[in-house]
Amino acid sequence: MYNSYWSQRESQSHTPGVIKVNAEHTLYVEPNRAIVSIGIVTKDKELAIAQRQNQLISSKLLLSLEQNGIPKNHIQTSTYHIYPQYNFEDGVQTFAGYEVRQIFSVTIDTIDKIGKIIDDAVKAGANTVESIQFINSDTSNVYQKALAIAYKKAFQKAVTLANASGQKLVTQPKIISEKTSGKEIPYASNQFVKAASTEGTTVQTGQIAVTAELIVEYSAY
Known part of the structure; x- marks a missing residue:
């Protein structure tokens, strides 16, 4: 009975925990x-x-x-x-x-x-x-770079949380969930139409923000 009790306690103390983190990264490209x-x-x-x-x-x-x-x-x-x-x-x-x-x-x-x-x-x-x-008509390469950097950020977050909570992190993730990428798109308003009829129109193109976002789940013990 004694051995059975401590075997059960030992099993429970090593039950893996879960560390779930969110990370994102944004890169900027010129519009074409x-x-x-x-x-x-x-x-x-x-x-x-x-x-x-x-x-x-x-x-x-x-x-x-x-x-x-x-x-x-x-x-x-x-x-x-x-x-x-x-x-x-x-x-x-x-x-x-x-x-x-x-x-x-x-x-x-x-x-x-x-x-x-x-x-x-x-x-x-x-x-x-x-x-x-x-x-930008082709942001696929930029998005892949942003995705890789976002994963590195997620991993670093998980390491920090594991250390802070006194756990050891299993570096291979259990789950990686990719969120839909977002793009910040600048718009020019309708207010310049009158000016366009009397003087040259200047339009500021700005930049396109390509964002990758991940949710990564790790085991910890």
Whole structure:
């Protein structure tokens, strides 16, 4: 009975513990592509007129993009909306006409020319820029580097926690869970559209943040 009791206590004292840590690392890369949402908003009391005006200006916009070297397969209609317009006066609603909004999603590979492309588009009749999204078309290698550094951080955390808690760490992890990578994407606002019609547009591309995040679980005893 004595031997059985202490054998049980000894087994319990060596039951492996678990150390679970979270770690992430971010690397920065230069963008090599921009996706611009740009378009035309027209208004008129007659829907047919508003649509016709929008179509005419859209044709000029598309020609401007083509002249700036944007391939047709890099231009896509992302939004086409028709909105009834109303005026409110003294609590009375009166019909004012229609708004036609057509937005194109334009992929630009020559981001050093993005200011000129926007300027020319505005001159051609574009009157709204909803967003500019800067991306890097291939972040796979950078992400792998960030992933490796994130794992080193996780391991160091686990070593620190094991030492602090008086345990010995099993260096081979039990579980490695990779979280979805995140990217910080800078946007240019619609506020520069008016300036673009009178002076050259300067767009700051910033950098793309590529983040790798892991949850790693180790055994300890």
